[in-house]
Amino acid sequence: MLQKFRVKKSEKGKRLDSFLHGKMEDWSHRKIKQSINHREVSVNGQVQLVSGWFLKAGDVVTLQESQAKIGLADRSRYHFVPVLYEDDALLITNKPALIDYDSFVLNVNAYLKRTNEKRFLRTYYPYVGQIHRLDKETSGILLFTKKKSANTVADQFRGRKVKKIYTAVVWGSVEKEHGIIEAGIKKGIFKDGKKVEISEADDAKESRTEYWVVERYDNIATLLKVRLVTGRTHQIRVHMTHINHPLVGDKIYGSKVPGTMVPMVPGTMVPMVPIKVPIKRQALHAHQLEFTHPITNKPLKIEAPLPLDIEQLIDFFREKV
Structure with missing residues (x-):
């Protein structure tokens, strides 16, 4: 789609990216920068790759969004976006496992574009506010905003006012009912592909994880309800390994044996006999999210049902008992 904008006298001296952001209100800064980097923006007929290019009065800015890029998410094999809740301000989804975050965002963008074009019968450029993330292998709740005024919900995440509950299956019998x-x-950047590690260094981030035992499967494994109080990268994964109960299926912070998941001798990091389990990723699911709606100020509690692979894993361990 081709769009042209002429720079007014009142707009002279503006950066190219800021100028476009004012014209394309539903576009994020990231999307505008990507369009510039993809040679889709020109000034006075010349492709401009500098986001900070200063504009003069009378300049003609042309935006030609690539049809190939528009169709990228639609061609993805992860086209389906499971929606748990949606209104004019928020979209809350149930991300499947084994889809990386950036690919899922593309599909969310395609979903909003497609549904709103059907609704308004015109070309629609959705705004997708990215508030928090999930690992590629982690399934469950992901919240996005659909307009900038709803981005204040991010303050609740930063202020630890959002209740984030996960379901996890870990190796070994967790002794305490609550911890x-x-x-x-x-x-x-650490060995074996680890991105984080437990540390007492001054630059280490304070991190707090709370858990409750739901079921124990003898000394083999434990089903946990986990509350993420802080939200550090790989926090649940590294904290569970820290107490000698790594997540079942965690190939980075847990087992390193191809095709198997190795439980540890309780209270140690000594491997027991390898057990092949019916899951191809870490057994972690973002199950519940509680927060205050940024527009209506009403409390919201969203739950994502357990995916099939974790249900099958639980059944597998129950049969072992």
Whole structure:
């Protein structure tokens, strides 16, 4: 789609990206920058790759969005977006496992574009506000905003006012019915592909995870309800390994044996006999989200049902008992 804008006297001196953001109100800064990088923006007929290019009065800015890029998400094999809740301000989805975050965002964008074009019978450029993330292998609740005024919900995440509950299956029999893990986490590049590690260094981030035992499967595994109090990268994964109960299926912080998941001797990191389990990823699901709606100020509680692979894993361990 081709769009042209002439720079007014009152707009002279504006950066190219800021100018376009004012014209394309439903577009995020990231999408505008991507369009510039993809050679889709020109000034006075010349492709302009500098986001900070200063405009003069009378300049003609042309935006030609690539049809190939528009269709990228529609061609994805992960086209379906499971919706748990939607209104004019929020879209809350149930992300399937084994889909990386950026690919899922593309599909959310395609979903909003498609549904709104059917609704308004015109070309629609959705705004997709990205508030929090999930790992590729983690399934469950992901919240997006559909307009900028709803982005204040991010303040609730930063202020730890959002209740985030996960379902996890870990190796070994967790002894305490309820526990709190407080261990600093440091980001970096570590061995075996780890992005974080437990650390007492000054630059380590305060991290807190709370858990409750739901079911135990002898000494083999435990089903947990986990509350993420802080939201550090890979926090639940590294905290569970820290207390010698790594997530079943975690190939980075847990088992390193191809095709198997190795439980540990309770209270140690000594491997027991390998057990092949019916899951191809870490057994972690973002199950519940509680927060205040940023527009209506009403409380919202959203739940995402357990995916089939975790249900099958639970049944597998129940049969072992």
